[in-house]
Amino acid sequence: GIPGITPTEEKDGNLPDIVNNGSLHEFLVGLHERYGPVVSFWFGRRLVVSLGTVDVLKQHINPNKTLDPFETMLKSLLKYQSDNGSGNENHLRKKLYENSVTKSLRSNFALLLKLSEELLDKWLSYPETQHVPLSQHMLGFAMKSVTQIVMGSTFEDDQEVIRFQKNHGNRYMFSYFQVWSEIGKGFLDGSLDKSATRKKQYEDALMQLESVLKKIIKERKGRNFSQHIFIDSLVQGNLNDQQVLEDSMIFSLAGCIITAKLCTWAIYFLTTSEEVQRKLHEEVDQVFGKGPITPEKIEHLRYCRQVLCETVRTAKLTPVSARLQDIEGKINQFIIPKETLVLYALGVVLQDPNTWPSPHKFDPDRFDDESAMKTFSLLCFGNWLPFFLTRFAYMVTTVLLSVLVKRLHLLSVEGQVIETKYELVTSSREEAWITVTKRH
Ligand SMILES: *[C@@H]1O[C@H](CO)[C@@H](O)[C@H](O)[C@H]1NC(C)=O
Ligand SMILES: *[C@@H]1O[C@H](CO)[C@@H](O)[C@H](O)[C@H]1NC(C)=O
Numbered sequence: 001g002i003p004g005i006t007p008t009e010e011k012d013g014n015l016p017d018i019v020n021n022g023s024l025h026e027f028l029v030g031l032h033e034r035y036g037p038v039v040s041f042w043f044g045r046r047l048v049v050s051l052g053t054v055d056v057l058k059q060h061i062n063p064n065k066t067l068d069p070f071e072t073m074l075k076s077l078l079k080y081q082s083d084n085g086s087g088n089e090n091h092l093r094k095k096l097y098e099n100s101v102t103k104s105l106r107s108n109f110a111l112l113l114k115l116s117e118e119l120l121d122k123w124l125s126y127p128e129t130q131h132v133p134l135s136q137h138m139l140g141f142a143m144k145s146v147t148q149i150v151m152g153s154t155f156e157d158d159q160e161v162i163r164f165q166k167n168h169g170n171r172y173m174f175s176y177f178q179v180w181s182e183i184g185k186g187f188l189d190g191s192l193d194k195s196a197t198r199k200k201q202y203e204d205a206l207m208q209l210e211s212v213l214k215k216i217i218k219e220r221k222g223r224n225f226s227q228h229i230f231i232d233s234l235v236q237g238n239l240n241d242q243q244v245l246e247d248s249m250i251f252s253l254a255g256c257i258i259t260a261k262l263c264t265w266a267i268y269f270l271t272t273s274e275e276v277q278r279k280l281h282e283e284v285d286q287v288f289g290k291g292p293i294t295p296e297k298i299e300h301l302r303y304c305r306q307v308l309c310e311t312v313r314t315a316k317l318t319p320v321s322a323r324l325q326d327i328e329g330k331i332n333q334f335i336i337p338k339e340t341l342v343l344y345a346l347g348v349v350l351q352d353p354n355t356w357p358s359p360h361k362f363d364p365d366r367f368d369d370e371s372a373m374k375t376f377s378l379l380c381f382g383n384w385l386p387f388f389l390t391r392f393a394y395m396v397t398t399v400l401l402s403v404l405v406k407r408l409h410l411l412s413v414e415g416q417v418i419e420t421k422y423e424l425v426t427s428s429r430e431e432a433w434i435t436v437t438k439r440h
């Protein structure tokens with residue numbers, strides 16, 4: 001009895017509609033517009049329900065269920081076994097994750113600052129008219145930051161790994177990228193299974209990443225290093241090797257892409273609003289003055305946090321999330337049968353004008369309102385993996401923005417039109433170009 005559409009093809013269900021609409025997100029926008037907050041359609045032969053307002057999501061989000069939809073989705077794409085998430089064990093893992101993120105960020109703060117300053121120096125050296133390829137630079141920055149925080153840089157002393165990096169460094173980055181882009185595409189259209197070459201390349205890339213991680217896990221075991229990395233906490237937390245491997249793989253893949261896209265969108269939106277950039281600069285100036293950027297002071301950047309939340313909202317950074325209905329449930333008057341795939345249409349909810357006035361406007365001030373922040377937190381941090389990931393990405397992005405905004409005006413390139421590509425994480429279809437000028 002849930003409103004929605006019938007399959008257009010017996011075998012593929014509504015997949016052709018999704019592909020023709022350009023993305024799952026765009027398909028869901030149309031579907032919710034036509035049929036309301038709770039809608040149904042068909043993924044192949046499987047009935048799917050999508051939820052498209054804050055009100056219905058509130059009925060479905062259960063904070064007691066620690067197993068996370070984003071994680072579940074990634075795990076199934078990587079063909080990792082998903083555990084059922086029995087309460088206690090998951091609670092412990094959640095604590096462990098929290099600890100890992102906090103400790104590894106603290107231990108690597110100076111490194112983050114250094115990477116941000118390297119980027120600043122590079123941009124400072126450009127002539128003012130030079131166009132900067134923003135997405136590309138942000139991906140590079142995110143990969144360096146995330147790889148070092150998750151996997152460490154201690155192996156720089158290790159001759160073998162130096163060789164590894166020299167010979168395979170680029171290939172390794174390429175693997176990262178390839179695995180991710182396949183996850184983005186393969187998620188939707190199942191095309192990966194149809195192309196033997198692509199599938200083989202994907203599997204090789206994944207294997208390469210796994211073998212690096214395995215090597216590092218082995219190296220970190222039973223030893224103390226001065227730099228604390230994400231993997232250390234997992235190793236010390238008595239997870240078995242396979243769990244450490246899977247968790248660090250998921251964290252580094254997702255962390256890298258979410259950080260890269262958050263940085264890209266945040267800077268891009270800043271270039272579109274002089275006023276927001278002025279306020280952010282004012283705050284950075286007020287909080288740090290002429291002093292150094294420190295983890296303690298970073299916590300005082302309230303407006304910067306609003307800028308980042310508004311970036312996630314306006315860009316619809318992770319437009320769709322999913323969950324398997326474990327027991328029969330009810331939303332409004334509709335029964336959701338057990339084992340239905342339930343989608344959270346976050347991209348639809350985050351641009352709902354009933355919740356967000358002028359939803360397409362980039363306006364960090366909307367988060368001055370506590371209730372707006374509360375709604376946003378429920379949607380975006382209601383699930384624990386995105387919570388840790390975004391906390392991680394927020395910190396990395398905040399450090400970068402502080403360093404950049406202190407010294408530079410970030411400017412848009414006139415006449416540039418940004419088209420959006422909605423995959424697992426939202427990005428721009430083409431390179432996003434900006435220019436920079438020095439502040440005086
Ligand atoms: C786009 O999706 C809608 C459902 O939201 C569907 O009815 C329509 O046929 C799709 N458009 C195309 C061009 O397939
Ligand atoms: C979550 O757990 C608490 C305590 O175990 C319980 O009182 C509450 O009803 C649960 N909430 C949901 C939505 O299941």
Ligand SMILES: *[C@@H]1O[C@H](CO)[C@@H](O)[C@H](O)[C@H]1NC(C)=O
Nearest residue numbers: 082083084085086087089326
């Ligand atoms: C996970 O769930 C499945 C099916 O509901 C069950 O057969 C299995 O025993 C569960 N595994 C654990 C570790 O609880």
Ligand SMILES: *[C@@H]1O[C@H](CO)[C@@H](O)[C@H](O)[C@H]1NC(C)=O
Nearest residue numbers: 220221222223224225226236
């Ligand atoms: C590592 O450090 C911890 C706490 O500082 C200590 O308890 C442990 O014995 C050390 N392990 C090794 C192998 O040195």
